[in-house]
Amino acid sequence: MKKQLMIFYILLFLMSGLHSKEVITLAIGEWAPYTSSTEKNGKIAEHIVMEAFALENIEVKYKYFPWKRARILVQRGDELGTFPWYKTPQRQKDFIFSKEAIMVSKTVFFHLKSLNLQWSKYEDLMEYKIGATLGFYYTTYLNNQGLEVEEVPREEMNFKKMLLRRIDMVPSDFYVGYNIIYKLFTPQKAALFTNHPKAILHDRMYLLLSKEISNAQKLANKFDKGLLKLKGSGRYDEIIDEFMFK
DSSP: OHHHHHHHHHHHHHHHHHHOOEEEEEEEOOBTTTBOSSOTTSOHHHHHHHHHHHTTTEEEEEEEOOHHHHHHHHHHTSSSEEEEEEOOHHHHHHEEEOSSOSEEEEEEEEEETTSOOOOSSGGGGTTSOEEEETTOHHHHHHHHTTOOEEEESSHHHHHHHHHTTSSSEEEEEHHHHHHHHHHHSOHHHHTTEEEEEEEEEEEEEEEEEETTSTTHHHHHHHHHHHHHHHHHHTHHHHHHHHHHTO
């Protein structure tokens, strides 16, 4: 009887293993409303990635780091992957990219309403003090346009500097910028900010995986497959509606 019971438990264990989910961990940072360790409504990209992988029977867990550290850890192979990142030639050399974009970001200049900002070309911005965030793609992009920027480690610091009139403007994702403004300031101070309607960048954001991890390409393929399923089912649009329009 004991032998039969032991065989039963062994078979049960093996059968459960066939249906168990693979568990992966991704390294991300604070960039609400796309990713956040603290804000309930700041996890739109996290939910998209989590549900896309779930459709391929993969469970996702998250670790939070400063963005530059997250990128370095993944590049070295200490962490599996990170998101959401823009595609650049250098990053394409350093990482495996998902084929499917998680979302599309619109980057604009934020400024105080007291500044009558008019610009059509980057030469028009030479007279202004521009803030930027260390390690962010738009920092290099603006440098390449001939503009000098003052870098800080965290994006929130730029909006505080702008309110103190230490800088004139700061580039930021449209949704991220307003999320920061309404989180940091009172309604009276938040009302002092606006954004210029002209987009600096319209860019897609992707999942990056480490080239140092053997099954990373296989996981990238599964993510693409799951994300296509998510978009095709209508659930992708539901997630965006849930987070963006609350």
